[in-house]
Amino acid sequence: QVQLVESGGGSVQEGESLTLSCTASIRTSYTYSRYFLGWFRLAPGKEREGIAAISPTAVTTRSADSVKGRFTISRDNAKNTLYLHMTNLKPEDTAMYYCAASGKMYWAQPPLATHAYLYWGQGTQVNVSA
DSSP, rough: EEEEEEEOOEEEEOOOOEEEEEEEEEEESSGGGOOOEEEEEOOOOOOOOOEEEEEESSEEEEEEEETTEEEEEEEEETTTTEEEESSSOOOGOOOEEEEEOOOOOOSSOOOOOGGGGGEEEEEEEEEEEE
């Protein structure tokens, strides 16, 4: 019902910026603007980490402490696209980054937990070198 495709990953130097995009194809009457969306990352040897999430109308966002102040999540519902603007990148940000969309659920706060999301993209790799 929902297909997500990430783009924008790459290799950068420490301190540089990068913006990831996630475009959705929706095959349901449940429109894009009703989904909670999130960004997650998976680094080698670590568990998948929820790093940012956004409410359906973008009124509320939430970020993990590890990226707070450096990463910004946003969305353009007219374009069915989610963004993650990453600044001051660090080597520890190296990971595969995934976008995700919730099921037909309402959350008081945009969730960062993996189990809150039903649809996942294939991921885009970000490498940050010192």
